[in-house]
Amino acid sequence: MDAEVLRGLPIINNYLDGTQREAMDSMSGMHFSDSNRKVDYVLVYHYRKRLTQHSPGAGSPGPIHRAASMAIVSNGETKKGGLNLQQDNGQHTPQEAQVIELDPLDTLEEEKRLQREEYECNLVAAGLEIEKDIENKSQGLNFVRIHATWQVLSREAELLKIKMPTKKMYEIKKEEGIIKKLSEIWCKLSEPLQPQVPQEDTRMKSLSYPFSREKMYLYNIRDKDTFFDNATRSRIVHEILKRTSTKTRNSMGISTLIANNVYEAAYPLHDGEYEYQNDDMNERKLLYREWARYGVFYKFQPIDLIRKYFGEKIGLYFAWLGLYTEFLIPSSVIGIIVFLYGCITIESDIPSKEMCDQHNTFTMCPLCDKFCDYWNLSSACSTARASHLFDNPATVFFSIFMALWATMFLEQWKRLQIRLSYFWDLTGLEEEEHPRPEYETKLLQKKLKNKNMNTENTNEDGEDKLTWNDRMPGYAANFGLILFMITLTFSAVFGVIVYRITTSAALSFSTNETTRSNVRVTVTATAVIINLIVILILDEIYGAVAKWLTEIEMPKTEKTFEERLILKAFLLKFVNSYAPIFYVAFFKGRFVGRPGHYVYVFDGYRMEECAPGGCLMELCIQLSIIMLGKQLIQNNLFEIGIPKLKKLFRKMKDERTEPKEMDTNQPKDPQQWDLDYRLEPFTGLTPEYMEMIIQFGFVTLFVASFPLAPLFALLNNIIEVRLDAKKFVTELRRPDTVRAKDIGIWYNILSGIGKLSVIINV
Template sequence: LVYKDRLSWQCFCTGGCHYSFSPLGGEIFSIQGQTVSDDRKTYFVKIHAPWEVLATYADVLKIKVPFKENDIPYCFFIQDIPMDWLFTPFRLPDHVMNPEPDYFTSPFNKGKIDFFLIDDKETFFPPSVRNRIVYYILARCPYHKTDREDKKGIKRLLNNGTYGSAFPLHDSRYWKPSRDSNSESERFNLYKHWAQFFSFFKEQPLNLIRKYYGEKIGIYFAWLGFYTEMLFFAAVVGLICFLYGLFTFDDNVWSKEICSEEIGGNIIMCPLCDKKCGYWKLNSTCNSSWQSHMFDNVGTVFFAIFMGIWVTLFLEFWKRRQARLEYEWDLVDFEEEQQQLQLRPEYETKCTSRRLNRVTQMEPYLPVTSQCARTFLSGATVIFWISLIIACIIGVIAYRLAVYAAFASIMKDSPTNNIHMVGSLITPQLATSVTASCINFVIIMILNLMYERVAIWITDMEIPKTHLEYENKLTVKMFLFQFVNYYSSCFYVAFFKGKFVGHPGDYIYMFGWSKLRNEECDPGGCLIELTTQLVIVMSGKQVWGNVQEALVPWVMNRWGSRKARSHPESRYSRWEQDHDLQNFGHLGLFYEYLEMVIQFGFITLFVASFPLAPLLALLNNIIEVRVDAWKFTTQFRRPVASKAHSIGAWQEILNGVAVLSVVTNVTFTSDMIPRLVYMYAYSNDLSMKGYINNSLSVFNISGFSEDNRPDDGESPGWFNSSVITTCRYRDYRYPSGHEKEYSHTMQFWHILAAKLAFIIIMEHVAFMVKFFVAWMIPDVPSEVKARIKRERYLIQEYLHNYEVFFPA
């Protein structure tokens, strides 16, 4: 405990005690000492929980401890793999990977000490359990009681400023082991074998992470490591698809037609904006068509199907991995026994009404009227902020529509007849897309910073009952906001851009304003613009996130400990060093999950537009694991250990994103389906020859109104209106003079039907794979089921024998 006032530490007890905390009427804490920092203003109270305290609360919390060595051998060991030496570089020493033997465990019972395997009471409870017990007591210890109010909890004292902070100490300095040979240096081992970047190819010491930081942090790193491993397969397939597109340039018939002087050079395209845009030749988009082919080819369809299967396998195999961890870390049935019955101190403090609970008897509760009012206000706030995001996205779209004409006017003198000139690389479409993506990214970052505070405030206002409920409510609010914030611009490009354009002579305008004509896609498709959007937002977020996670804590720690560094190390105590570190906070892990789940959305929802996205995510996550490890071991105070049997609400969010990704991947983003429809239904020789001409409709220039017609001087010098009487545009419509003039052709409806059919087929394939995997590979491995049954049987048998031979 850290405080500024010399008498503050004495108030956290009953009866005016000076050297013990006694919320249960007896001495349960011992004060190891009260020290003052070098500035003579900050005081430290070191608290130690003796064996009696630990045993009492281990019984209360039903903490599982070993009572017998596990007699069921694993049926599979990595050492049994042929050519085992290949895996040696990826392993860590046994003393790091397996800090504890494998035991059967049972909930601790203070009255049956002899039943458990207790060699040394000082080390029987691991560090994470010890600091969890201490914090559990402090969070419920009363310090002021009146007829009207019962004040309790270290959290309340921290909020009102009585104490500055309360944290468990690290066991040693991270760069060298403890001087005490009898004391373990787990922090040093974690830094040496886990937190250093050059260990990126090594396995993670999950058991040691769990022992030092607790199960909740341990399961996060287990999930992150498993996700990173699975990304390797997606990254390899995505890279192969990208290389396929790169090496099949010469087979790209439609790009050759666009770049050809005989075909693309003779196709005159209609203006892309009113008045300020002139007529242009199709071959001016030669470079963008080649670039689009790298991401939009036959491999795109295959990769989209593969990712639908991959995401299903990832979620199913993670359930098995999670089930194994639940057993190994004694988390089976934890949620029901612990999290659903433990009320948040804030809930107990703010809810003054009482009612009967059949499980916990009398407990505080929030009246229904108050609960409904708070929920309504919370929902209204979330809707307001989501509306604000949508308004910002509409603003960015309006920017795209407004500046496109300006870019087109500026670039009208660019040499478009030479596909190798730099001017043809920087097209109005590309300039508009890049600048709009950068502006959108800045808006995303600003709104994120603002909404984080709002989300925490409205969640606190709802007064959730348990810690689990609090995290779930905050998770839903934050993800819903982040989903709209990060993905809305990508959804616009993938699903709306180029879909509501109208046609020459009858264009559609945003809000009916004649200066904001809806955007058209490049003749090569909108996919390259979606790729640009995805690369900028995804890469920018990952770079910004790593800078925030690594650089900001380091700078703040360097600044905060600048005075202490001038003193000899002997005068810079362990508690002062830890106090100068950053506080991890109870939402620290929440932001780590949120970052990874948003990344998961990028690589599943729109991965067909950018097959290299899994590779970028893989490289980022390899760094992310070590950056997070480095943060925990060097830059943050040791967090209070807590339990979690799973990744919580994030599991359902991942399932929802996986289902949505089936719809978004190929159907309306890629142009492969229109090409396949042309090849099999409209091509005479099952080739792509003539596809470009087939995909462009014809419009009579005389049909342009004055509002649409290019101004004098805007069209290029080669354009002669007396010779050129028609222009082409991207759509499937009947030409002028046809009985269904400018209405959609049958080919348009065939393509739409093919896209819808692909959605249904791919959805069914994904679900069939999901059910097949779930049927073939159950969520809980048979080995784990056998161990759980064996453990329960032994507990019953051993307790029976214990009662017979050692009666009370």
């Protein structure tokens, strides 16, 4: 590692003193204007004012007022380093102003302004300190910066039962004997693969205990400003933002305010820039250098640093993705061996030799009525030989191996998850069952609507709740729409079947000999591409529909909301992705009939049948194109292209809404909160997990037809890990840290796919 990185390493895990940290953070816009209080959270909104001068005789519209560009609100007082709202030494007397008669849009903006004022006052009452820009322009962005004091942090940490390290240390016992020697050998061999990040001492571990203000002596508090790291501070502030309500429109929490466009965004700050070449090192820059670049694809992931920066939930996702990618290595090797075995033994395959023997004249029945003639089986020689590459005795062994592989992967993940849970102090973690703001808002609206009702709709504790009658419309919409979407998927599959049948018949009528001889290849290739396009379109629709259906269900807690959303999205995308493949694998060619008694779909159109060598080759083509197409187009192109288009669109929108005149009071260089606002908002891990789970299904369910599927999945995942890493570090706003002790319902889905793979491969 070069000297520049080495100089930066000691300041990563709270190693630097207060002066160094203040100097570094103030330079990157991490503090209030007094350079003392850290910015823990940022709220953003657009504002617009319509003011005019009262005196019509003025030659030019002079300034309405001149004031400092910042205002600091801290429990109703202006702090010492703050900027007071003062006029410019009396040199510019503010002219009398009057407000133009408000149109409905301006009335709505005024309501939002009042709601923001009430919400911010409630935040101040909760103990938070606020700094915001003065709305001294006609329209534009306004940033509300929030700081949590030690009193607020300690109070909320105790309320949330956040585990913090104590002074008590204990030693972790190491392996002895041959295991220790093997471990040392592995460490030396894998040293070039290790990321150059500060490593925690694995021999000693601090005893963690839920924070308590009454037992402050237990904790190793050297500096109150650095005792809670940035991720924990932002998590605490976010909890306060979620439960702070406003009486205007009965809004509960920041999520409801953002949904009502009162605020446009809310996010914690990144730890500075990630690509400036200077001696100051921060965790974001270190993650970028050692993890979020394609040039370090061969290195292990710094899971502990990922967890420290992004939180346990995201840390567990990348740990799971890393283990899954590692497990694909042996399955890829076995798949390549199976494919090579097919290549080596293709000349000794008796069925294909008999089909390709020109001396054997096996006359076959016509493939279509009226226009098709009898044909010789030897004309299907190339298809039979190609089928042997994937359909050979080694494929049976590979199917058994992949069934065992899936089980071993799940068991190994349980071991790793328990290990991470121990080192990350997640053992005994209590799930937070706080009601969602949307649920509380709906409940509040119900209370106001039924003020005079008796307590028949209360539970034993006397707490109001949404009853079955309140949820019935949502459940009915869920059942009806999910059934409709599944029917739509089957209809799309049937439509492609009709396309194949009709196109085959049409091409068979052609007078061109080349066209007639390549009917099967042409129809198969075009049908698979149509299937892929339909799958990609329906996937995007199903994701949006699943989210909307879950929202109208009104789940009480975030955990329930997430589980229901995942189940709906997975059910719809599972059917959408695998329905065409299931048809080819189990149904195509089973309902053809026999000569003289064929099965017809429409008058004159016979049901399609498999190629002479069987349907496995067609299944291989179908699986490979759909799998590779989803990975290249949906997982990579969409993940790279769509965020860049959204960023460009938002930049153009801000340039239109921002005033043209230059504000001399604003700093020339953009502050960190402004840089982070230009990034994409974090929308959750569900899309990331979903694409990997669907890929896991391709690798395990139908691997008998395509032994190279693990290899292509491995190559994709090597890119996917760094693509996701780069997206989290450079393209997305910093997510709120969420503690989680496991990957949740995703493990149950993986386990179900593993059991289903045994049946399907058999």
